[in-house]
Amino acid sequence: MNTNNNIYTVIYTALIVVVVAALLAFVSQSLKAKQEANEKAETISQMLTAARICTKDSLDLLSNAQKLDLYAREIEKAFVIDTVGNIVDTLSIAREKLDVYSPKELKRQNYNIKGGANATGAPAIPVFVFKNGRTVVPIYGAGLWGPIWGYISFEADNVTIGGAYFDHESETAGLGAKIKDDPSFQARFIGESADFSAKNVFDIVKGGAPKEADGTSVKDNKIDAISGATMTSQGLDAAIDTWLAAYAKYFQANAPKKHHCGNCKHHHNETEPETQTEE
Amino acid sequence: MKLKETLLNPIFKGNPITVLVLGICSSLAVTVTLKGALVMALSVIVVCGISSFILSLLRNTIPGRVRIIVQLVVVAMMVILVDQILKSFEATYAIDKQLSVYIGLIITNCIVMGRIEAFALGNKPWPSFLDGIANGAGYGLILLIVAFFRELFGSGTLFGVTILDPKWYTPNNLVILPPFALILLGCIVWVQRSIQKDLQEDK
Secondary structure (H helix, E strand, O other), X not given: OOOOXXXXXXXXXXXXXXXXXXXXXHHHHHHHHHHHHHHHHHHHHHHHHHOOOOOHHHHHOOOXXXXXXXXXXXXXXXXXXXXXXXXXXXXXXXXOEEOOOOHHHHHHHHHHHHOOOOOOOOOOEEEEEEOOOOEEEEEEEEOOOOEEEEEEEEOOOOOEEEEEEEEEOOOOOOOOOHHHHOHHHHHOOOOOEOOOOOOOOOEEEOOOOOEOXXXXXXXXXXXXXXXOOHHHHHHHHHHHHHHHHHHHHHHHHOOOOOOOOHHHHHHHHHHOOOOOOOO | OHHHHHHHOOOOOOOOOOOOOOOHHHHHHOOOOHHHHHHHHHHHHHHHHHXXXXXXXXXXXOOHHHHHHHHHHHHHHHHHHHHHHHHHOHHHHXXXXXXXXXXXXXHHOHHHHHXXXXXXXXXXXXXXXXXXXXXXXXXHHHHHHHHHHHHHHHHOEEOOEEOOOOXXXXXXXXXXXXXXXXXXXXXXXXXXXXXXXXXXXXX
């Protein structure tokens, strides 16, 4: 057989590509459920890390079921708001059906927040309130090479940052990847605060955020960027600004937290089972 | 006898990293922890063995002019399969996350395509499979040696278990950084060449 014939070559390459594509599509479909379960457990452990309930390292030692158990135990309520701060939906916090936002869903909402051609509707962004008093919200945006996302928690005053955890798809290991891998970077957020009235709600500053006399960062809304990872730092800064601005109305309306808005109380009584304890 | 040679040669005498100098980049990148190195080694063994086997089966039908593209398609398929499978199990999900970029980059690991070009396209499937496995294992062996030293002295642990107590041992940060892996690799090449005199170049 002459394998160098033109027609043979074309048919051969076409055939092999089709066979490989079909096989990969089949495998991807059949493993999808398992992968989504893993991704959900990861999302949950990232939120628990941001709420400083556990460190990420200790969470990584738990099984998926244990992560879900822990989350179900620690979460107080979860709901979806619009950019005006009104609650538009609730998220289930029952152990058998825990609703969280996957990175894919965050991407969709990111388009909605920004508007434009890719938007599919009005933004519907999640709020997760934990029993330790911290409120976790997600952020999503573009890093240098691919998407970055993460979770920021706020203390009960709804202004002071209680913790943060970030993840990425393909930032450079050792540089941009530090937003995920470097706990000391994430620790820089703790104790800082968001300025919900400003356009730049939070700043990641290249070349040094204001310092106290002892060298620690001033507890304002500015922290140091990662050296060697300017683009990723800027991407993270933009992601945080975009998302926290979308949450600004909600946090402003709920600070200080003592008087809960009647609106959401009403909403919770309607849909939440007896696990709900009102403040 | 010949099969045994195929299987054992790449482990030491013709090691892909220290003798053929293939796959250096990933051996610097994924050797911070033993666990990561082990998963990477196993993944490369699987990808290398099976893609060598498949391409050896197809070797008489592959059109010469597009053979590299066909190799690329098969290797890429194997890499995606490994990635998908790692993502699907609880035990390997975290490792997959840690290795994410590098798993995808197995396809650019010169060992895989290098062995297909040099061996699988000219040999029967079974020896090709063994050659792929053996080269993956030779690569994995060096990875584990490097990772052993880097994890022990960089983090004071082995497979995540504390060996050097942080009370009296301060982890060496240089060991964590990729350049140190290159220094270690140099030392391994040195050791191998003093044992195996025929590798030494004439002065």
